[in-house]
Amino acid sequence: MTLIATWNVNSIRTRLPILEKWVAHRNPDIILLQELKCMEETFPLTAMEDLGYNVEMLGQKSYNGVAILSKYPIEDVVHGLPTLSNDPQARYIEAFCGGIRVASVYVPNGQKIDSDKFNYKMNFLKALKKHARALLAQDESLIIGGDYNVAPDLCDGHNPDIFEKNRILCSLQEREALKNVINEGLIDGYRVVHPETLHENQKKFSWWDYRSGSYENNKGYRIDHLYCSPKAADFIQNSGIDIETRLQERPSDHAPVWLSLTPTAN
């Protein structure tokens, strides 16, 4: 069995104690990280190696930064989206490990509808769509996981109003742009295992704003996803969101999302 997880840690250095605790409990084979908020020089490499992981990362000072941690050897590393050349922001890394091609992606937040940052988000999703098409054409076991900063469906946000009001993370434009990526032929691993989350009273979230007691009031969003190629989806065994990490001292605003695959996937 292979267990793969994605987690926006919101600073790897600050989150190290919580991450170590979580790894001891969940023990993933592959971890896709976002928002490292550091360069390679200040990344806690030894701590990760002590946990048993090989590391490939794309760092950036203060903002963004993505990594792939793997207990398997890591090959074919791609730094940055090939379809978005000269992007100064560290938001994408891809590699082949444990028989699966994986990518850790940090889609821009977008800040405000129709702002410059929003346009950058739309361009990023367009580029991701193009690259997803190329990857899927290889017909491999593939998982593109990360913080997509988009709630795909109305059940992926705490309140229907936020969708009606076209708020950031929930707007029609963002959901259409994400759908364009997914419709290349990707499967939402978590939703496959948990179709019950489509029901109003069984929603599950992966992100809660630090502000205004969002977690306490469960005003969350499901914006962290593990999208699978058909070959990977065939072997999905189980999936979950480790929301209890959000209750610990100095938590990330995101919870880890994980997916287990039967051995034949790789």
Next chain:
DNA sequence: ATGGTAGCAAAGCTA
């Protein structure tokens, strides 16, 4: 609610 909190880095930006 043009705030509310957190992280980086040292004031304001990003989320």
